[in-house]
Amino acid sequence: MTPDLRVNLGRLQLRNPVMVAAGTFGYGLEYRDLIDLAQLGAIVTKSLTLTPRMGNPPPRVVETPAGMLNAIGLQNDGVEAFLRETLSRLRELGTPVIASVAGETLEEYVGVAVQLSRAEGVAAIELNLSCPNQARGGLEFGTDPDLTMQAVAAVRRATHLPLIAKLSPQVSDIVPIACAAVQAGADILCLTNTILGVAVDAHTRQFRLASKSGGLSGPAIKPIAQYHLWRVRQALPETPLIGVGGISSADDAIEFILLGAHAVQIGTANYVQPTLALEVGQGIEAYLRANGFDSVDAIRGVVY
Template identity: 80%
Template sequence: MMPDLSVNLGELQLRNPVMVAAGTFGYGLEYQDIVDLSRLGAIVTKSLTLAPRMGNTPPRVAETPAGMLNAIGLQNDGVDAFILETLPRLCEYGTPIIVSVAGETVGEYAQVAERLSRVDGVAALELNLSCPNQARGGMEFGVSPELTAQAVAAVRTATDLPLIAKLSPNVGDIVPIAQGAVQAGATAVSLINTVLGVAVDPKTRQFRLASKCGGLSGPAVKPIAQYHLWRVRQALPETPLIGVGGISSAEDAIEFILLGAHAVQIGTANYVQPTLALEVVEGIAQYLQVNGFESVEAIRGVVY
């Protein structure tokens, strides 16, 4: 018998637990010729801001021994262009569309969310809390429980859509931040975004990124993501969690589910193998079958 891959994250129901992560799969449509988008658990778009953004000056990507460092700087077309041009075409695939919301102020998060909640076709919002906060000299919202709660509460007031708070790993203790997000109205938590880092080129004697500092992703960050997920899961056992960070195989995804993730997201690995998310779906089904489990839920959280 085929195992049941469906998962429920509160009001958000998915046919399988595998999503593509924000910013690593464009808006989704870019991949429509090579990936059957209708078989993904969900598509998370790149983060959208109120106005279009060009992003940072290149070079803004650097390869590292077990991953990559990026400082794209939230390049996007702006929420209105997305709603008008991209969303209607994405919806044709029947896959839940989770729109990633970014902002440099609490008000910007709320305005982007409000516009997205006025249209059909958005299944949920994911709040990118790794954005630089204008009012605090560029400090990430997600490093403070108060700022996190403020951003989530403002978006909660602006929309009834399911709300996923995507946490930053660049903190000492992630638990109060996750608690702040949930108390302010987040219905699920995804973790993690990229880990702050720099890279230096000894040939040019310069930083490899024009903005000097960037976010590390890929296999190197998997244990960090799993650590944070494990801790949040202990503190908030009722909150649906989405694991993201360094997933490059079905086994990696299964590890996150064993640790308590309801769903997973594939990020940097899309650049290596664009069809990986679909292979992960198949790999999870195979693992369940071979080991005699009837559903994803049967293995969720068995490692604690």
């Protein structure tokens, strides 16, 4: 018996539950010679903004115990260049392309989403809510239920595509924020983005990132992402969830599924092992087979 790896996240249907996470896999094509992109569950692009962005000055990534800090600052070519130069080549792969949308204002989120929605070949929009809101002195959209609701509602009005709200773990209670996102029209929730931190070099007596603070990712944050996903699963049992944070093995991914995730994303671990997403997919299949389960659905949410 070959276990069924297909998963349905409402209108978003994937051939397997393993995707690559926003910002950790370029636009996907950069990895073409290293991994068979056609076997991924989906490719999530780096976050796209209305105009091209250079990002922050280097150093903007630093290794930390069991993880890394990054302060890339949303470097990307802008949505127009993505549509003109990249999307058609991604479409040829046949792998669902999820476009990540960033913005510092509601207008920017909407502007990017409108352009993506007019294009051929975007399977879903993932809203990066860990962006600083200009109008609120840089407060991240995803740390406040009202701002989350405003951003999701504005993009919901602007697109017919399945809408994923990617939440920030930078909160004490994620449930009101998750509920606000769903109430505003998010079809799917993705948990979570990175957690703010700093790293200091004792010898140079300097911050190790040029912008001083950055987002922590990798195995160090796995229990935190799993905690948030588990709580949201209890509060919103009907909403499809994507788990992301510190996954570096099939077991890590299976843990998220057991806690209620429909699908998972691999981020930082792509830098260590670019083929990991495929190996995680194979590992999930082997686990299902070894334990007599006929599908991913059979193990979802059994740990609560």
